[in-house]
Amino acid sequence: MSSLRDVAERAQVAVSTVSAALNGTRPVAAATKRRIEQAAAELGYRPNLLARGLQSKRTRILALLFPTPAGGFGHTEMLFATGAAEAAKELGYHLLLSPESADPVDELRHLTGLGLVDGVLLMEVRLDDERTEFLSAAGVPFAMIGRTREPDAIDHADIDFAATARDAVAHVAGLGHRELAFFNLSPGRYAESYGPAARMAGEFATAAREAGLGYADGFRPGSAEEGRQAFERLMAERPGVTALAVADDHAAAGVLAGVAARGWRVPEDLTLVLVLSSARAAAMFHPSLTTLEPPSAELGRLGARMLIDRLQGDGPPRQRLVPCRLVPGGSSGPPRAGS
Amino acid sequence: MSSLRDVAERAQVAVSTVSAALNGTRPVAAATKRRIEQAAAELGYRPNLLARGLQSKRTRILALLFPTPAGGFGHTEMLFATGAAEAAKELGYHLLLSPESADPVDELRHLTGLGLVDGVLLMEVRLDDERTEFLSAAGVPFAMIGRTREPDAIDHADIDFAATARDAVAHVAGLGHRELAFFNLSPGRYAESYGPAARMAGEFATAAREAGLGYADGFRPGSAEEGRQAFERLMAERPGVTALAVADDHAAAGVLAGVAARGWRVPEDLTLVLVLSSARAAAMFHPSLTTLEPPSAELGRLGARMLIDRLQGDGPPRQRLVPCRLVPGGSSGPPRAGS
DNA sequence: CTGAAAGCGCTAACAC
DNA sequence: GTGTTAGCGCTTTCAG
Numbered sequence: 001m002s003s004l005r006d007v008a009e010r011a012q013v014a015v016s017t018v019s020a021a022l023n024g025t026r027p028v029a030a031a032t033k034r035r036i037e038q039a040a041a042e043l044g045y046r047p048n049l050l051a052r053g054l055q056s057k058r059t060r061i062l063a064l065l066f067p068t069p070a071g072g073f074g075h076t077e078m079l080f081a082t083g084a085a086e087a088a089k090e091l092g093y094h095l096l097l098s099p100e101s102a103d104p105v106d107e108l109r110h111l112t113g114l115g116l117v118d119g120v121l122l123m124e125v126r127l128d129d130e131r132t133e134f135l136s137a138a139g140v141p142f143a144m145i146g147r148t149r150e151p152d153a154i155d156h157a158d159i160d161f162a163a164t165a166r167d168a169v170a171h172v173a174g175l176g177h178r179e180l181a182f183f184n185l186s187p188g189r190y191a192e193s194y195g196p197a198a199r200m201a202g203e204f205a206t207a208a209r210e211a212g213l214g215y216a217d218g219f220r221p222g223s224a225e226e227g228r229q230a231f232e233r234l235m236a237e238r239p240g241v242t243a244l245a246v247a248d249d250h251a252a253a254g255v256l257a258g259v260a261a262r263g264w265r266v267p268e269d270l271t272l273v274l275v276l277s278s279a280r281a282a283a284m285f286h287p288s289l290t291t292l293e294p295p296s297a298e299l300g301r302l303g304a305r306m307l308i309d310r311l312q313g314d315g316p317p318r319q320r321l322v323p324c325r326l327v328p329g330g331s332s333g334p335p336r337a338g339s
Numbered sequence: 340m341s342s343l344r345d346v347a348e349r350a351q352v353a354v355s356t357v358s359a360a361l362n363g364t365r366p367v368a369a370a371t372k373r374r375i376e377q378a379a380a381e382l383g384y385r386p387n388l389l390a391r392g393l394q395s396k397r398t399r400i401l402a403l404l405f406p407t408p409a410g411g412f413g414h415t416e417m418l419f420a421t422g423a424a425e426a427a428k429e430l431g432y433h434l435l436l437s438p439e440s441a442d443p444v445d446e447l448r449h450l451t452g453l454g455l456v457d458g459v460l461l462m463e464v465r466l467d468d469e470r471t472e473f474l475s476a477a478g479v480p481f482a483m484i485g486r487t488r489e490p491d492a493i494d495h496a497d498i499d500f501a502a503t504a505r506d507a508v509a510h511v512a513g514l515g516h517r518e519l520a521f522f523n524l525s526p527g528r529y530a531e532s533y534g535p536a537a538r539m540a541g542e543f544a545t546a547a548r549e550a551g552l553g554y555a556d557g558f559r560p561g562s563a564e565e566g567r568q569a570f571e572r573l574m575a576e577r578p579g580v581t582a583l584a585v586a587d588d589h590a591a592a593g594v595l596a597g598v599a600a601r602g603w604r605v606p607e608d609l610t611l612v613l614v615l616s617s618a619r620a621a622a623m624f625h626p627s628l629t630t631l632e633p634p635s636a637e638l639g640r641l642g643a644r645m646l647i648d649r650l651q652g653d654g655p656p657r658q659r660l661v662p663c664r665l666v667p668g669g670s671s672g673p674p675r676a677g678s
Numbered sequence: 679c680t681g682a683a684a685g686c687g688c689t690a691a692c693a694c
Numbered sequence: 695g696t697g698t699t700a701g702c703g704c705t706t707t708c709a710g
Contacts, residue, residue, distance in 0.1 A: 014682070015681090015682095016683090017681070026680095027679065029679060032680085051686090054686050055685080
């Protein structure tokens with residue numbers, strides 16, 4: 001690999017001039033600059049990021065910290081990562097994938113001590129997240145995909161749960177439904193303090209109330225079997241429910257089984273909406289499910305951009321909430337007769 | 340951040356001694372060593388990876404090159420990445436997530452020219468892959484998850500398609516089936532030269548022949564609708580088929596719809612096996628599908644380990660083939676009567 | 679507008 | 695066993 005010095009020799013100038021010409025750090029005569037650029041091109045010169053980083057204290061590398069939930073990784077998490085990596089790349093940054101171990105804070109201490117990364121992108125943020133405290137205290141720039149309980153001071157991109165719930169409620173209300181139920185993510189898969197689960201439930205209740213719809217929640221099935229059972233219980237307790245929003249793919253499959261077991265059909269007898277899941281998953285069902293798809297790739301992208309933005313200059317916290325996208329499927333219809 | 344010099348001062352020794360003590364590069368008196376380690380601990384010293392890399396030409400960073408297929412990323416690809424990242428971490432390496440653009444070779448030229456990465460991990464390798472040629476020519480260490488047409492000289496970890504096909508065939512043959520069909524990945528989603536699609540079809544044919552089973556293939560549905568149509572066509576052409584292996588999730592959903600439309604049921608009237616898909620996806624079906632789940636995380640892990648192994652020392656090509664894991668589901672049963 | 683020189687934090691000869 | 699020293703390739707004063 002050729003170095004700055006090689007370029008300098010070939011262009012008959014000093015290294016500092018080459019550096020300046022290539023980085024635009026200071027004015028360079030047009031003729032000199034052209035000579036330098038040509039020499040660089042001829043040699044196929046690439047700046048050595050290590051040397052540059054060592055000197056400038058900026059590596060243009062971001063770390064994406066990802067936990068390894070027992071339940072395995074979802075499509076959503078994948079999209080955070082790819083979205084963030086793409087946005088980083090577009091802005092001339094690199095993304096380091098950093099798996100979290102048992103002690104995330106220690107992990108972070110280690111990672112940030114290496115001088116390798118300029119900033120950190122946090123995902124799977126919990127309502128109370130020790131990682132944010134550490135990073136703030138350590139003065140390491142970071143941004144969150146998701147948010148803590150009190151996120152006002154921190155850069156973040158998250159789902160707009162309120163708008164999402166309103167959209168979902170408006171969707172079913174527009175079809176004529178008067179009573180809606182919501183099956184949240186199971187408490188087993190995620191701790192109670194998992195933001196999306198906590199927020200989605202609250203926002204659904206609010207949106208239903210504001211729309212004047214009957215509303216039932218408190219169900220948290222985490223598997224197909226639990227989904228079927230929850231559905232049966234729901235129908236026993238609230239026979240008037242004609243629309244159901246479900247947050248877990250597997251639970252939704254169970255609900256469909258329960259619907260079939262009753263001799264019912266979707267969407268004739270029940271409108272079923274999948275929330276916080278991918279349209280890809282929804283397309284595997286029959287009929288395909290109406291979905292509120294989280295803007296995962298965009299959140300990843302936004303997170304990376306915010307972080308880079310923050311690294312380049314200071315300013316007030318950057319924050320963005322993006323609603324899920326409503327993807328209509330074959331599972332939405334008017335309420336069943338006789339309800 | 341404290342540096343080697345700080346530690347040296349505090350321990351009253353020379354920097355080189357600290358370096359030696361901490362890296363074990365040369366013998367250091369036990370007492371001195373302890374003093375140094377204590378000083379380092381007290382200062383919370385972390386070696387600066389950039390400085391180390393600049394000097395030693397080894398950054399302990401690997402790049403995982405991942406393409407961004409239009410169809411979006413699957414669970415499988417995600418597991419490659421997380422598996423690789425975890426293995427890398429265990430061995431003291433970092434993983435850079437590097438999205439591929441339109442021109443992968445140019446991308447690679449850029450990435451490897453930066454001096455940032457010690458080696459490259461390739462995924463979604465095609466039978467003829469220009470990236471491998473570039474990397475070989477450039478002398479950049481690399482390993483593949485997947486493999487080219489002629490992979491003998493290159494480190495790689497891939498699915499053992501032959502064993503996987505044999506397992507699948509043995510599974511259905513053991514249940515008493517005499518005639519099997521295979522729906523491959525759609526040609527639209529992947530180019531013809533996509534390894535798994537190409538290899539799986541061949542191995543299924545071989546395994547069926549060796550087991551003395553009737554065999555039908557040539558179907559490549561890429562959506563639920565195409566899956567249903569393919570199933571109907573299959574039944575028209577080969578009414579004796581009682582077991583079906585499908586490589587695409589959505590196509591499998593379509594097959595189930597086709598089965599229902601005939602008034603049939605799974606597994607009573609058709610044994611359905613999902614291949615190369617996740618057990619997670621299979622659990623969303625009713626009944627849950629028997630799956631041949633690719634060992635994606637393990638392949639990622641193996642790939643990273645091979646690459647690191649290669650970086651540490653030379654030797655013959657490292658190569659590992661791992662069969663898919665058969666996860667029995669509710670979609671397997673004896674062949675229907677009258678066939 | 680350009681060049682010379684210092685030094686980022688570390689490793690690796692090479693002396694002692 | 696330990697210390698001294700010369701860079702790795704770059705950015706960044708500081709002179710000219």
